[in-house]
Amino acid sequence: MPYANTDDGVKLFYEEVGDGTPIIFIHEFADDLRSWEPQIQYFARTHRCILFNARGYPPSDVPKSWEMYSQMRAMNDVRDIHEHLELKRAHIVGLSMGGFASLHFGLNYPQKSLSITVAGCGYGSGSDKKTWKEQTTEIARDFLENGMASAGENYVRGPTRVQFQNKDPRGYEAFVQRFNEHSPLGSANTFLGIQGRRPSVYELQEKLQELVIPCHIMTGDEDDPCIEPNIWMKKIIPSAWLSVLPQSGHAINLEEQTLFNQLTASFFQSVESGQFRNRDPRSLGRSISGIDS
Numbered sequence: 001m002p003y004a005n006t007d008d009g010v011k012l013f014y015e016e017v018g019d020g021t022p023i024i025f026i027h028e029f030a031d032d033l034r035s036w037e038p039q040i041q042y043f044a045r046t047h048r049c050i051l052f053n054a055r056g057y058p059p060s061d062v063p064k065s066w067e068m069y070s071q072m073r074a075m076n077d078v079r080d081i082h083e084h085l086e087l088k089r090a091h092i093v094g095l096s097m098g099g100f101a102s103l104h105f106g107l108n109y110p111q112k113s114l115s116i117t118v119a120g121c122g123y124g125s126g127s128d129k130k131t132w133k134e135q136t137t138e139i140a141r142d143f144l145e146n147g148m149a150s151a152g153e154n155y156v157r158g159p160t161r162v163q164f165q166n167k168d169p170r171g172y173e174a175f176v177q178r179f180n181e182h183s184p185l186g187s188a189n190t191f192l193g194i195q196g197r198r199p200s201v202y203e204l205q206e207k208l209q210e211l212v213i214p215c216h217i218m219t220g221d222e223d224d225p226c227i228e229p230n231i232w233m234k235k236i237i238p239s240a241w242l243s244v245l246p247q248s249g250h251a252i253n254l255e256e257q258t259l260f261n262q263l264t265a266s267f268f269q270s271v272e273s274g275q276f277r278n279r280d281p282r283s284l285g286r287s288i289s290g291i292d293s
Helices: 033-043 071-084 096-110 130-149 162-167 169-182 186-197 201-208 224-236 257-272
Strands: 003-005 011-017 023-025 046-053 092-096 114-121 215-220 240-245
Touching: 003 071, 003 130, 011 033, 011 071, 011 096, 023 033, 023 071, 033 046, 033 169, 033 257, 071 096, 071 162, 071 186, 092 096, 092 257, 096 186, 096 201, 114 186, 114 201, 114 257, 130 169, 162 169, 201 224, 215 224, 215 257, 224 240, 240 257
Parallel strands: 023 046, 023 092, 092 114, 114 215, 215 240
Antiparallel strands: 003 011, 011 046
């Protein structure tokens, strides 16, 4: 199996398929690289698709200490995959936890990024910092004490997952099965080191206002923890596209595979053809009549 070594000694399992402009896919907390299969089947016809399991997700290594997990470390794991494969620039596509990694990668490694897709990003951004840390710590303890299936029952059947369950019961049950196969230790440490301590998107305002590489923000309109941060990011980031998928929760790449792929392909085409444009500053005016107020 192919592995990339990180600069702190962790081995990351990865797969690649297809030829052309590279795309790196970064999975969410509740899933793994297998969640991108609908996108791989679509984009591998025209692009070089690269996907990997984050640290803590076998067959990638599972560091025992939560201190080896952080938002910056997750970002740099993407960098290490990028450098291992000797890529020049790539589209970076992430969902949820992966969306945060994609966003930070674009902020810190714009020279390595053709574009970033930031999907389902923002969970926890509207929460009180102390309360959020306490909640994530409790969830991590639950994983360690009770295992994935028991501890994750509320997580995989929460209010932003029922949309997927209703649309595609078979696909949803496959998602639950993948979740239950994950490492309790890896999941707990991911919650402690990344989710519980990552900065809110609102804390990134100054950097986001300077982001000029093409950025595609995507969210489901029923993903309540994410939709407001996503709209806010659209207003803040000069290079942002915003796609809102109707009657959709969190796992939008699986819930609405065709629409997700079409929107993403349209975004890539705009970037690769040189037609992508940042937002015209004049559109930020508040007048509904077109005359400055």
